[in-house]
Amino acid sequence: MKALLVDQHSESPTMKLGEYxxxxxxxxxxxxxxxxxxxxxxxxxxxxxxxxxPEGESxxxxxxxxxxxxxxxKGVRRFxxxxxxxxLLGGGGYAEYCTIHEEMAIPMPDYLSFEEAAxxxxxxxxxxQALMWLGELKEKETVLIHAGASGVGTAAIQIAKKIKKAxxxxxxxxxxxxxxxxxxxxxxxxxxxxxxxSEMIRENFGKNSIDLIIDFVGSPYWEKNxxxxxxxxxxxxxxxxxxxxxxxxxxxxxLRKRLTVRGSTLRNRSSExxxxxxxxxWNNTRELFEKEQITPVISAIFDWQDVEKAHKMxxxxxxxxxxxxxxx
Amino acid sequence: MKALLVDQHSESPTMKLGEYxxxxxxxxxxxxxxxxxxxxxxxxxxxxxxxxxPEGESxxxxxxxxxxxxxxxKGVRRFxxxxxxxxLLGGGGYAEYCTIHEEMAIPMPDYLSFEEAAxxxxxxxxxxQALMWLGELKEKETVLIHAGASGVGTAAIQIAKKIKKAxxxxxxxxxxxxxxxxxxxxxxxxxxxxxxxSEMIRENFGKNSIDLIIDFVGSPYWEKNxxxxxxxxxxxxxxxxxxxxxxxxxxxxxLRKRLTVRGSTLRNRSSExxxxxxxxxWNNTRELFEKEQITPVISAIFDWQDVEKAHKMxxxxxxxxxxxxxxx
Numbered sequence: 019m020k021a022l023l024v025d026q027h028s029e030s031p032t033m034k035l036g037e038y039x040x041x042x043x044x045x046x047x048x049x050x051x052x053x054x055x056x057x058x059x060x061x062x063x064x065x066x067x068x069x070x071x072p073e074g075e076s077x078x079x080x081x082x083x084x085x086x087x088x089x090x091x092k093g094v095r096r097f098x099x100x101x102x103x104x105x106l107l108g109g110g111g112y113a114e115y116c117t118i119h120e121e122m123a124i125p126m127p128d129y130l131s132f133e134e135a136a137x138x139x140x141x142x143x144x145x146x147q148a149l150m151w152l153g154e155l156k157e158k159e160t161v162l163i164h165a166g167a168s169g170v171g172t173a174a175i176q177i178a179k180k181i182k183k184a185x186x187x188x189x190x191x192x193x194x195x196x197x198x199x200x201x202x203x204x205x206x207x208x209x210x211x212x213x214x215x216s217e218m219i220r221e222n223f224g225k226n227s228i229d230l231i232i233d234f235v236g237s238p239y240w241e242k243n244x245x246x247x248x249x250x251x252x253x254x255x256x257x258x259x260x261x262x263x264x265x266x267x268x269x270x271x272x273l274r275k276r277l278t279v280r281g282s283t284l285r286n287r288s289s290e291x292x293x294x295x296x297x298x299x300w301n302n303t304r305e306l307f308e309k310e311q312i313t314p315v316i317s318a319i320f321d322w323q324d325v326e327k328a329h330k331m332x333x334x335x336x337x338x339x340x341x342x343x344x345x346x
Numbered sequence: 347m348k349a350l351l352v353d354q355h356s357e358s359p360t361m362k363l364g365e366y367x368x369x370x371x372x373x374x375x376x377x378x379x380x381x382x383x384x385x386x387x388x389x390x391x392x393x394x395x396x397x398x399x400p401e402g403e404s405x406x407x408x409x410x411x412x413x414x415x416x417x418x419x420k421g422v423r424r425f426x427x428x429x430x431x432x433x434l435l436g437g438g439g440y441a442e443y444c445t446i447h448e449e450m451a452i453p454m455p456d457y458l459s460f461e462e463a464a465x466x467x468x469x470x471x472x473x474x475q476a477l478m479w480l481g482e483l484k485e486k487e488t489v490l491i492h493a494g495a496s497g498v499g500t501a502a503i504q505i506a507k508k509i510k511k512a513x514x515x516x517x518x519x520x521x522x523x524x525x526x527x528x529x530x531x532x533x534x535x536x537x538x539x540x541x542x543x544s545e546m547i548r549e550n551f552g553k554n555s556i557d558l559i560i561d562f563v564g565s566p567y568w569e570k571n572x573x574x575x576x577x578x579x580x581x582x583x584x585x586x587x588x589x590x591x592x593x594x595x596x597x598x599x600x601l602r603k604r605l606t607v608r609g610s611t612l613r614n615r616s617s618e619x620x621x622x623x624x625x626x627x628w629n630n631t632r633e634l635f636e637k638e639q640i641t642p643v644i645s646a647i648f649d650w651q652d653v654e655k656a657h658k659m660x661x662x663x664x665x666x667x668x669x670x671x672x673x674x
Binding site for chain 2: 236237240255256257258262263264265266267268269270272273274275276277278279280281282283
């Protein structure tokens, strides 16, 4: 089959279409002819060999896809040839075909296009896990979502708003991105380039007012995050793009405000965990997607031959929402 | 009634028996004639005015007691005059009488003495909360309990061992204290004055081997605690006796090992929380106490007139287990 492979001969790592062995569906697996896949930050790192591929996973990039079932492995009960599906992958989305366990595949409803479906798995499952499982979000709590216009951010705003009626504050780096967050359900938008989010939160929501923070930034925000949290507040780290070393950390507020600090990633979780997450997520959001109360946010769609342009858009932080690759 | 009051005329804060208004039972409250109470570290701080008394609580020290119901308030259904009870107090244990909500009182079984019953509430409820609710301890996990011979430590060893069949490591500062921990169910004893607990754990249990740490020490142990934790490990802080400032904290292991760091205290929790905790704790441990699989650990018993000697024993770290005050 054709697949996007890293060209080892070029000076800096770039991708080109090449030939790769066809995957074969094992027991309970589907062979899917991929229609769309989507970019993730992990791809940028993996291309530079900075993100180790988990054992047993495809070395091809691409952590999610939508497509059509081409064949089914032994014991598959939920799907048939010709069904449209989408779902999370351990890798292998930048290719013509992939395999996926039937419990990881979600039946694709008519009202979603292949592009929309491919924009859902990674960011919505990550956001759902962070808010609902790790962050234990409760009805009408107040949530601060950093990088609110990122893929996970836009998914998190919608889930927090539509499932838990949360009050939401976001940070982002441009007027357009903040406007997108507002339109999705945020009620306090902070441009981190111009404003101090902890001050803005104190002024608008009060001292110690944030029940849950979803953070991707790390050390530069540590103290302000801790300051903003309420009694029994939770801080969930999904990445540390701004750095990981905190000078002079004070444990006192952790004890006094009974805080929880948690780090997590989705990719290195067990298959059982991902299957359970996929099932619960789709159960609790299917109707909201159908009624367009929750929508996948797509920033741009590229032909997969233009993958390098797509990667550049992400590394330049130009996207608000997901970047899609279509196999033509 | 008589009560132990802080003598404001003495040079350093000391306690003396004095007169204090009798408490009156409100709706759903019991008036209890106290037989025994027990010391907590919070008492030492409170005596020096370093521990603010929570709103609505008695300014008299004493966070737990055992005694006999003298009268019942309106609406009390579970107890009658003459019943023996024990339980957690918001304050007021260093006195002849106290009041307690009936849902916070535990019916005292025949096989416990008043001293034994008074040794249970604060440390066992704190340990139960830390291990089971905050630490989400699972069957056969590995637990590190710092200050293993403290009141909470001795309770935590027993709960982890008897309810969850945990593998347990402890730290303590003397041979006698470590022997006590071993006899209660610990299988790795580290004298923190002579040995590095993280090295000992690595040698005996392996790298990244601790699922849950119960810590009272804070910053001096931060890095070694984080190093010792396993994938999905949890670190629960109950106090920070060794300091609260960490010079350089690295967030990377929190993300990579998907760690949870949590701070908590019991005293400032809502009544509803404490009632629920009391009920679940007694439900899950009553039989173990009856079969002496779990036992209250008493270090010393003093007449309440000797309260200053008792406090000195605690501030000198001479106790292993609880220090009891009996009203003669």
